[in-house]
């Protein structure tokens with residue numbers, strides 16, 4: 074049977090069985106197998122791969138394997154100029170928009186709090202998530218590798234962390250989102266945009282205590298929910314500055330709930 078030699082770099086090793094990490098290894102293949110298929114058979118979703126070199130030359134995911142190919146697989150480079158190489162996808166999406174799978178509801182709410190357009194459904198099949206991601210050019214967020222292996226998905230992120238706040242931090246770092254945050258502009262419940270609302274127009278809908286204490290209000294343009302800078306606001310502001318401060322990378326975070 075024909076064989077190729079493979080080596081995965083950096084965090085891509087996390088997807089491999091222990092015995093294959095951080096070293097070159099041989100793998101057999103069938104004549105019609107694409108490189109996408111080979112890499113995903115080893116457990117690495119194509120969305121996590123940025124550059125593939127075969128015998129020193131960059132190739133795309135459809136590359137047909139040849140006996141003796143030496144294959145190097147790299148994740149996204151954060152600080153290296155790789156423009157001479159063929160990237161697997163046409164650069165980052167200009168405005169990052171997301172769709173989170175059913176297990177990442179809290180991360181979805183966090184992203185909305187930061188102003189990112191993020192779809193989330195309690196129940197949505199893999200096929201629907203993949204189709205929405207591709208059709209609406211949304212980055213698919215999931216901890217399900219098999220979901221990311223759908224061919225139609227061009228932009229997806231495997232989320233490594235378990236705790237929602239760390240998941241948010243991981244995503245902000247990976248996609249360099251710090252400067253694109255627009256906190257308090259989107260409804261955390263439904264993803265609608267918030268608009269300022271004159272107190273006189275919503276007064277009747279407010280609880281007495283709120284009417285007496287606050288003067289600034291926002292209303293969700295989709296679900297109508299009303300927001301104000303209540304007692305929770307300071308906590309949310311602290312949460313946001315915590316997760317978006319780059320110098321906190323890798324350090325412990327406060328566990329404030331949102």
Ligand SMILES: [Zn+2]
Nearest residue numbers: 260263293296
């Ligand atoms: Zn809403």
